[in-house]
Amino acid sequence: MFKVIASKMIVPNIHLLTLEAPEIARRVQPGQFVILRASEEGERTPLSVSDWDADLGTVTVILLNIGHTTDQLASLEAGMNIPTVVGPLGNATEIEKFGTVFCLGGCYGIGSIYPIAKALKEKGNKIVTIIEARSSYLFYWEDRFKALSDKLFLITRDGSKGLRGHIERLPQIVKEFGKPIDRVIANGCTFFMKRVSDMTRPLDLSTWVSLNPIMIDGTGMCGVCRVSVGKSTKFACVDGPDFDGHQVNWDELLQRRKTYMAEEAVPMRTSRCEEHSLKLRKN
Amino acid sequence: MAETVKKKLDLRRRSMPKQMPEVRRHNFKEVALGYTEKSAVEEAKRCIQCPKPRCVGNCPVEINIPGFIQAIADENFERGVRILKEKNCLPAVCGRVCPQEEQCEETCILQKKGGQIAIGRLERFLADWEAVQGELKIPAIPRSTDKKVAVIGGGPAGLTVAGDLIQLGHQVTIFEALHEMGGVLIYGIPEFRLPKLIVKREVDYLQKLGVVLRTDYVVGKTRTVESLLEEYDAIFVGSGAGLPWFMSIPGENLNGVYSANEYLTRLNLMKGFLFPEYHTPVKSHKRVAVVGGGNVAMDCARSALRLGAESRIVYRRSREEMPARLEEIENAEEEGVIFDLLTLPLRYIGDDNGWVKAMEIMKMELGEPDDSGRRRPVPIEGSETIVPVDAVVCAIGNSPNPLIPKTTPGLEVGKRGNIVADEETGRTSRDKIWAGGDVVTGAATVILAMGAGRKAARSMHQYLSSP
Numbered sequence: 115m116f117k118v119i120a121s122k123m124i125v126p127n128i129h130l131l132t133l134e135a136p137e138i139a140r141r142v143q144p145g146q147f148v149i150l151r152a153s154e155e156g157e158r159t160p161l162s163v164s165d166w167d168a169d170l171g172t173v174t175v176i177l178l179n180i181g182h183t184t185d186q187l188a189s190l191e192a193g194m195n196i197p198t199v200v201g202p203l204g205n206a207t208e209i210e211k212f213g214t215v216f217c218l219g220g221c222y223g224i225g226s227i228y229p230i231a232k233a234l235k236e237k238g239n240k241i242v243t244i245i246e247a248r249s250s251y252l253f254y255w256e257d258r259f260k261a262l263s264d265k266l267f268l269i270t271r272d273g274s275k276g277l278r279g280h281i282e283r284l285p286q287i288v289k290e291f292g293k294p295i296d297r298v299i300a301n302g303c304t305f306f307m308k309r310v311s312d313m314t315r316p317l318d319l320s321t322w323v324s325l326n327p328i329m330i331d332g333t334g335m336c337g338v339c340r341v342s343v344g345k346s347t348k349f350a351c352v353d354g355p356d357f358d359g360h361q362v363n364w365d366e367l368l369q370r371r372k373t374y375m376a377e378e379a380v381p382m383r384t385s386r387c388e389e390h391s392l393k394l395r396k397n
Numbered sequence: 398m399a400e401t402v403k404k405k406l407d408l409r410r411r412s413m414p415k416q417m418p419e420v421r422r423h424n425f426k427e428v429a430l431g432y433t434e435k436s437a438v439e440e441a442k443r444c445i446q447c448p449k450p451r452c453v454g455n456c457p458v459e460i461n462i463p464g465f466i467q468a469i470a471d472e473n474f475e476r477g478v479r480i481l482k483e484k485n486c487l488p489a490v491c492g493r494v495c496p497q498e499e500q501c502e503e504t505c506i507l508q509k510k511g512g513q514i515a516i517g518r519l520e521r522f523l524a525d526w527e528a529v530q531g532e533l534k535i536p537a538i539p540r541s542t543d544k545k546v547a548v549i550g551g552g553p554a555g556l557t558v559a560g561d562l563i564q565l566g567h568q569v570t571i572f573e574a575l576h577e578m579g580g581v582l583i584y585g586i587p588e589f590r591l592p593k594l595i596v597k598r599e600v601d602y603l604q605k606l607g608v609v610l611r612t613d614y615v616v617g618k619t620r621t622v623e624s625l626l627e628e629y630d631a632i633f634v635g636s637g638a639g640l641p642w643f644m645s646i647p648g649e650n651l652n653g654v655y656s657a658n659e660y661l662t663r664l665n666l667m668k669g670f671l672f673p674e675y676h677t678p679v680k681s682h683k684r685v686a687v688v689g690g691g692n693v694a695m696d697c698a699r700s701a702l703r704l705g706a707e708s709r710i711v712y713r714r715s716r717e718e719m720p721a722r723l724e725e726i727e728n729a730e731e732e733g734v735i736f737d738l739l740t741l742p743l744r745y746i747g748d749d750n751g752w753v754k755a756m757e758i759m760k761m762e763l764g765e766p767d768d769s770g771r772r773r774p775v776p777i778e779g780s781e782t783i784v785p786v787d788a789v790v791c792a793i794g795n796s797p798n799p800l801i802p803k804t805t806p807g808l809e810v811g812k813r814g815n816i817v818a819d820e821e822t823g824r825t826s827r828d829k830i831w832a833g834g835d836v837v838t839g840a841a842t843v844i845l846a847m848g849a850g851r852k853a854a855r856s857m858h859q860y861l862s863s864p
Binding site: 137138141151153155156157158182183186197198199200201202203330331333334335336337338340341342347349352365366369370372373374377378380 | 574575576584613614615618619620637638639640641643649650652653655656658659662663666667668672673674675676677678679680750751795798799800803
C-alpha cells in the first residue's frame with residue numbers, strides 16, 4: 115500500500131496528488147512516469163511525475179479528471195492508501211546542454227514539463243517557457259516557471275492573461291524571440307503536442323514530445339502503447355515516452371487513444387464536481 | 398505371484414468431468430472439474446509401478462510420479478501430497494497447464510497400448526484435495542543460512558526458485574513488476590483454464606514458507622540489478638515475456654487489433670471480463686479473428702467466445718502442425734471456435750474512424766518440411782479473399798522482456814534479446830546472476846520455466862553453500 119500525502123484540486127478539474135513512494139522518489143528523473151491503481155478493482159493509469167522529494171520519499175503527479183479512473187484518483191484524500199504506485203517507468207528526458215530550449219506545457223503537461231525545465235536550467239540552458247490554458251484561472255505553478263525561466267510566455271484562449279489564442283501563437287513567439295532555438299520540448303495532451311510538432315516542422319526546430327498512449331503493464335509486455343514513429347513501430351513504455359515529434363504518426367495515436375471512449379463513460383454515473391469543490395473548500 | 402497374474406492391464410483412462418461446451422462457452426469458470434476420489438483411486442490403481450519408471454525422466458522437475466500415484470492407490474492422499482511437493486511447489490498449476498501428453502504421459506509404458514496413466518489429472522487431484530483440507534502443511538525448514546537471494550519476476554520460474562531455495566534455508570525475496578504475483582499464470586492463462594484462486598493459494602504457500610513478496614517493483618527501474626547485488630548474495634532473473642510480435646503487415650495498429658498479451662492481460666490480470674465492476678474496459682466485439690495456433694491463441698479465441706463474439710482461429714498451417722495442446726484445440730472446437738486453417742492474413746482493413754473492419758486472407762497449402770520439421774505453408778496464388786472482422790488478436794509470440802538486459806551491463810544477451818544462460822545451471826555471463834524461463838528461451842511453457850528454475854536453484858544452492 116502507498117500512502118496519499120496530499121491531494122488537491124489545484125485549478126478546476128486538474129488535481130495534484132502526492133504519494134509516499136521512497137524508492138521511486140530516490141530514482142526518478144525528469145520525463146519518467148509512474149503507474150497508479152486507485153483501488154483493487156482499478157485500472158493501471160500511467161501519469162508523468164511532475165515533482166518529487168527524495169528526502170521525504172514522495173512523488174507528485176498532476177492529472178486531469180476526465181474519466182472514471184482519474185475521478186477515483188482525484189477523490190483520494192491525504193492519509194488514504196492506494197494499492198499500486200510503480201515506477202519510475204519509461205526513459206528519462208534527455209537533459210544536456212543544448213543552448214536555448216523552449217519548454218511548452220499545456221493542461222497536465224504544465225506539471226510534467228516543470229522538472230524537465232528545471233533540470234535543463236541546472237544544466238546551463240537558457241529556458242523559454244510557454245504555458246497554455248483556456249483561461250487565466252487554469253494556470254498553476256506560474257511562480258515556479260517564473261523563477262526558472264529566462265523568459266515566460268502565457269497564452270490563454272480568452273486573452274484573460276498573456277497572449278490571446280492558443281499554442282498556434284508559437285511561430286510568432288519564435289519570430290519575436292529572434293535568437294537561435296536549439297530544442298523544443300512539449301508536454302501536454304496529444305492534440306497539444308501534435309499542434310506544436312505541426313508548427314515547428316516548417317521552422318525546422320528539433321521537437322521532442324512525451325507521448326501518452328494507452329498502457330497496461332508499462333514494462334514492455336502488453337504492447338498496447340505501440341506508436342508509429344518514422345517507419346517503425348515503437349512501444350512508448352520502454353522505447354519512450356519521448357519521441358521526435360516530427361516523426362510521430364499523430365493521427366494514428368489520436369485514433370488509438372479513443373479506443374475505449376465509449377466504455378470509459380460506462381462507470382461514470384454522474385458528475386462529482388460538488389464533492390471536489392467541497393474538498394477544495396476544506397483545504 | 399498368483400496376484401500379479403490375476404491383475405490384468407486396465408487400459409481405460411478414467412475421464413475427467415468437464416463443464417458442458419454449450420454451458421461453459423458462456424462463462425469464465427474452470428472447464429475441467431477434476432477427478433472424484435473414486436475415479437482418482439481407480440486411475441492410480443491402473444499404474445503398473447514400473448521398476449524403472451520412464452515418466453520421471455521425462456518430467457522437467459523430476460517428480461516421483463510412481464510414488465505419488467501409489468499413495469493415491471493406497472488412498473493415502475496426505476502422503477501423496479508430500480511426495481508431490483518434494484519436487485513441485487506448484488502442483489495445482491502444473492496438474493492443469495503442463496503438456497503431460499508430451500512429457501510424463503508420453504513415456505508411460507501403457508502409452509503404446511493407448512492407455513497411458515492420466516498423471517496430470519492425478520497431480521491436480523492431490524493438489525486440490527490438499528486445498529480443501531484446510532490449513533496447508535508447512536514442512537520443517539532448515540535453519541537460515543543467512544544467505545540472501547533476490548528473485549526477479551514472480552512467474553513460474555521465479556516461484557520455483559523461491560520455493561526450492563527457501564526450503565534449503567536461504568532468505569528469499571521475490572520482486573514482481575505487476576501488482577500480483579504469478580506472472581503468466583495471472584496475466585496470461587485465463588480463469589477458465591487456471592482459476593486465479595489456485596495461483597493465489599500456491600503463492601500464499603510460498604509466503605508461509607517465509608518467502609518475502611514485493612509486488613509493484615520493477616527491477617531495472619525501481620532499482621537496478623547492480624544495486625540489488627550490493628545487498629543480495631545471488632540473483633535469479635525470471636522476468637519473462639516481453640514485447641509482442643506482430644507480422645509487419647498493413648493495418649496492425651488499427652483500433653481493434655490487439656496483441657495476445659494485451660487481450661489476455663486486460664481479461665485476466667485486470668479482470669476486464671467483470672467490467673464495469675472492475676474498471677479496466679474490454680470491448681464487446683462481434684467477429685474476432687485470432688492469428689496463431691499455440692496455446693495462447695486458443696486462450697484468446699476461447700476468451701473471445703465467452704465475451705459473446707463469433708471467434709475464429711486463423712492459422713497458416715494445418716491442425717497437425719498446431720503447437721497448442723491437443724486438449725486445448727479440442728476444447729476450443731467443442732465450444733464452437735471456428736478454425737480457418739491453412740490461412741494467412743495479408744492485411745487488415747480499417748473503417749473511416751481507424752477501426753479494423755475486415756481482413757484480407759490467403760489460402761495456403763503444405764509443401765516440404767522446413768527448419769522446424771513442420772511442413773512449410775506455401776501460398777496458393779489467386780486465393781485472396783476479404784472477410785469481415787471487428788477485432789483481431791495477434792498471438793504469434795513475443796520477445797523476452799527487455800528491461801533487465803537493457804539495464805544490466807555485462808549481461809550477455811542473445812540475438813533475440815534473450816539473456817544467455819547455461820542450460821544445465823542457469824548461470825549467466827555475470828557472476829552471482831542466474832536466469833531462466835521465457836527471458837532466456839523466448840515464449841515457452843510454464844513447466845519448462847519451472848524446470849529451468851529448478852536447475853538454477855540447484856546451482857545457486859551449490860554456490861551459496863560453498864565456503
